[in-house]
Amino acid sequence: MNTFEKTGIFKDKRFQKIAPQKATIQEVRLVHDSAYIKNVASLCQSGGGHLDSDTFMCSKSYEVALLAVGGVLKGCELILSKEIANAFALVRPPGHHAGPSGPTFPPSSTGFCIFNNVAIAAKYLIKRHNLNRVAIIDVDVHHGNGTQRIFNTASNVLYVSLHQDGRTLYPRTGFLEEIGEGAGKGFKVNIPLPPSSNDEIYLKAVKEIVIPVTTQFKPEFIIVSAGFDAHYADSVANMAMSSLGYLQEFQMIMGVASKVCDGRFLAVLEGGYNLEALSKTVAAVIMEMAKAPFELEDNRCNSSQQVKNEADETLHKVKNILSNFWSF
Numbered sequence: 044m045n046t047f048e049k050t051g052i053f054k055d056k057r058f059q060k061i062a063p064q065k066a067t068i069q070e071v072r073l074v075h076d077s078a079y080i081k082n083v084a085s086l087c088q089s090g091g092g093h094l095d096s097d098t099f100m101c102s103k104s105y106e107v108a109l110l111a112v113g114g115v116l117k118g119c120e121l122i123l124s125k126e127i128a129n130a131f132a133l134v135r136p137p138g139h140h141a142g143p144s145g146p147t148f149p150p151s152s153t154g155f156c157i158f159n160n161v162a163i164a165a166k167y168l169i170k171r172h173n174l175n176r177v178a179i180i181d182v183d184v185h186h187g188n189g190t191q192r193i194f195n196t197a198s199n200v201l202y203v204s205l206h207q208d209g210r211t212l213y214p215r216t217g218f219l220e221e222i223g224e225g226a227g228k229g230f231k232v233n234i235p236l237p238p239s240s241n242d243e244i245y246l247k248a249v250k251e252i253v254i255p256v257t258t259q260f261k262p263e264f265i266i267v268s269a270g271f272d273a274h275y276a277d278s279v280a281n282m283a284m285s286s287l288g289y290l291q292e293f294q295m296i297m298g299v300a301s302k303v304c305d306g307r308f309l310a311v312l313e314g315g316y317n318l319e320a321l322s323k324t325v326a327a328v329i330m331e332m333a334k335a336p337f338e339l340e341d342n343r344c345n346s347s348q349q350v351k352n353e354a355d356e357t358l359h360k361v362k363n364i365l366s367n368f369w370s371f
Contacts, residue, residue, distance in 0.1 A: 044133075046180045046322035050330075050337075051133075052102065057333040059127060063114030063134075066163070067360050071112060073166040074193055083108070083157060092334050093289055095145065095152040108136055108157040115160045116167055116296040118309050119264070123172060129297075129308040131329050134160060137313040139187030139268045140214060147192045150214045154185065161266050161311050162193045165200050175199060178262035180253060180296055183313040184280040187219025188344070196227040201260045203253050204281055205245060207273070207280050208235040219361050222368075229368030234361055238281035241346040242288030244354040245273070249295050251358055256369045257299050264307045265300045267293070268300070271315035271324050279316050283344035286324040286353020290339060293328045308332070336362065 054060050071080055086092055087105035111134035118130035123198050138161060140147070140154035145209040147153075165177040179194075194200040202223075209215045223231035234248050258266070258316040271289060273282035293310070300308040310328065315321035323339070330337040346354075362371045 046326050047329075050326055052326070052329065055096055055333075055335060057331075057335050061117060061130070063110045063122065065106070065109040066112035066116060070116060070163060070167060071109070071158055073170060074163045075141070076144045080156055082145075083194070093225075094157065097152045098155055098157070100157070104157065110134075111136060111138070111256055112158050112160055112163050115164045115309070115311050118179050119164055119168055122264075122307050128306055129324070129332050131310045131312070131332060132160070133284065133312055135312070137254065137270070138162070138189070138311070139181060139183060139270075140185070140189045142189040142192045146334075147188050149216060153189070154213060156189065159189050159193060161268050164309070164311070165194070165268055169199060174263045176262045178203070178257050178260055178265045178272070179268060180257065180265065180269070181268035181313075182273070182292060183268055183275070184273040184277070184282055185213055185314060186235070187268055187286060188214045188216040191217070191221065191231055194227065195223050195231060196225040198226045198230050201220060201230050201232070201257065201262060203232040203234070203256060205234045205236065205248055205253070207240075207282055211238050212280055213326075219357065219364060222364060229365060230260075232361070232365060235357060236282075237350050237357070239283050239346050239350045240354055241283040241344045242285055242291070244346055244351060245284055245288055246291055246295070248354070248358055249292055251371065254295060254299055255371055256365070258303060259369055261303050263304050264309070265296065265304060267296060267308070267310045268313045269310040270313035271321050274315070274317060274320040274324065276317040276320045277312070277315065283346060285343045286327060286339055287343060288321060288342040289324050290327050290331060294331060323344055338350060
């Protein structure tokens with residue numbers, strides 16, 4: 044927020060700073076079990092503590108988690124009513140590791156997540172607004188195992204995830220063979236990229252897989268799980284994306300939104316742990332969403348030929364596995 048204040052974003056008429064409102068329990072229950080919600084609430088009421096091995100909550104975490112969900116839903120409402128063109132939900136806590144009952148095995152933790160903001164939004168759009176198809180594109184460096192679990196058998200929600208190979212990073216899921224089950228088969232697309240993948244590799248994956256699949260799916264609304272922890276300066280993972288690469292990635296996804304769903308596009312903040320990289324990149328993305336002029340500088344990284352070859356092999360395998368469902 045300090046970075047945004049310095050840019051003068053909030054004085055520009057192209058931007059609106061919108062205060063969230065708390066989600067209702069009924070809205071959270073679109074995705075999460077009542078027992079899990081009660082557990083979160085009671086733990087916070089007792090002063091806080093560990094929800095699981097790595098997710099700590101204070102006394103205010105339940106209230107803040109409801110505001111995070113509510114902020115995302117408010118963004119959905121304002122986009123559908125055309126009061127705003129698009130939105131970026133600057134929320135914490137993140138959500139994409141949270142399943143119906145919290146932890147989704149594996150692993151036995153929710154990775155700092157309490158309620159699954161994007162999953163609740165997708166269910167909300169389908170249940171409350173009768174949308175037939177919603178696409179969730181997850182660009183966080185970690186696989187969104189909670190989101191995939193929630194929609195694994197659903198054909199009305201396309202889930203596409205670009206992430207660091209689960210053999211090398213939490214939550215150790217999101218392998219290319221995971222394409223959904225039952226009616227959801229083919230509507231779950233996992234692109235596990237090797238460590239040290241750079242802009243070139245990511246953008247190739249977006250161009251060759253994410254864009255064709257999303258375009259053919261013809262979503263009525265696109266939600267992005269916007270994690271920025273694949274940046275080369277982020278210490279939680281081992282990727283080599285730059286802020287410039289992230290901006291190009293969002294430009295490509297917004298291009299699809301303009302083409303297939305009248306620009307209905309909502310980004311929801313997930314991970315991002317290098318504050319300089321996070322704030323700079325998010326600010327650039329928001330400026331792009333509002334078609335406002337800006338300057339973005341960053342270094343681009345190189346990936347070795349071995350990493351490029353591994354990535355190409357992964358993309359080839361993903362296309363082969365999904366060839367019965369989508370054209371490439």
